[in-house]
Amino acid sequence: LNWADKPEVYKSYPSNRTVQLPIEVQETKAHISEILHRRKSIREFSSKPLTLTELAFLLWAATGLERVENGYEFRTVPSAGALYPIETYLAVNNVEELEAGIYHYNIQHHALEELNVGNCGDELSHAALDQKMCSDASVVFIWTAIFQRSKWKYLQRAYRYVYLDAGHIAENLAIAAVSINMGSCEVGAFLDDEINSLVGVDGKEESAILLCALGNPR
Numbered sequence: 001l002n003w004a005d006k007p008e009v010y011k012s013y014p015s016n017r018t019v020q021l022p023i024e025v026q027e028t029k030a031h032i033s034e035i036l037h038r039r040k041s042i043r044e045f046s047s048k049p050l051t052l053t054e055l056a057f058l059l060w061a062a063t064g065l066e067r068v069e070n071g072y073e074f075r076t077v078p079s080a081g082a083l084y085p086i087e088t089y090l091a092v093n094n095v096e097e098l099e100a101g102i103y104h105y106n107i108q109h110h111a112l113e114e115l116n117v118g119n120c121g122d123e124l125s126h127a128a129l130d131q132k133m134c135s136d137a138s139v140v141f142i143w144t145a146i147f148q149r150s151k152w153k154y155l156q157r158a159y160r161y162v163y164l165d166a167g168h169i170a171e172n173l174a175i176a177a178v179s180i181n182m183g184s185c186e187v188g189a190f191l192d193d194e195i196n197s198l199v200g201v202d203g204k205e206e207s208a209i210l211l212c213a214l215g216n217p218r
């Protein structure tokens with residue numbers, strides 16, 4: 001391994017407007033077995049907005065910082081080699097205290113970085129092959145991979161681990177969503193180029209690999 005070439009595990013947009021997120025963890029009295037029983041894909045959402053605290057909890061639960069050990073920062077989710085190739089963007093539609101638009105989750109600072117303002121529900125559902133849940137959801141999580149983070153160590157095998165990492169994050173989110181009575185549905189059917197251009201990534205070094213529509217169930 002060439003340690004001098006180790007890619008950064010954090011992406012950030014230092015000159016963009018940021019929204020600091022609350023750090024309050026949403027407690028639940030539900031047992032894990034009950035949460036697992038209740039989890040199912042929800043594709044219809046009510047018009048009740050998510051609160052910023054709920055959104056912050058979901059981001060933390062999906063992929064937030066959790067602990068420091070031997071100088072390395074670890075997250076709520078496992079990652080092959082702790083290389084964390086997955087980035088999280090949000091298409092915000094209906095969240096209290098947050099203007100509709102596209103945001104990037106700055107994991108290190110538990111903050112949202114604003115990339116574009118304006119509702120993009122129609123573009124998003126078009127990109128997701130007209131799946132209406134993408135425009136009805138309070139928020140759509142958009143996960144991309146920065147492949148080099150994992151290729152630095154794992155070469156070809158990185159392509160296996162990157163998708164497994166995304167699956168772990170997605171399931172963390174699904175379970176956390178149920179625990180606070182939200183519903184969600186993963187969306188793998190979408191036009192890569194359209195989603196990539198929505199979040200401003202090149203589709204080569206960094207590319208969208210999975211979405212998740214989330215909100216209060218109808």
Ligand SMILES: Cc1cc2nc3c(=O)[nH]c(=O)nc-3n(C[C@H](O)[C@H](O)[C@H](O)COP(=O)(O)O)c2cc1C
Binds near residue numbers: 041042189
């Ligand atoms: C990787 C992945 C991609 C998926 N893509 C879509 C999708 O594009 N549209 C959709 O309606 N459901 C999608 N789903 C949800 C599955 O259809 C759903 O999980 C499956 O039918 C099992 O139902 P359940 O989640 O309610 O248990 C996806 C699920 C996964 C894990």
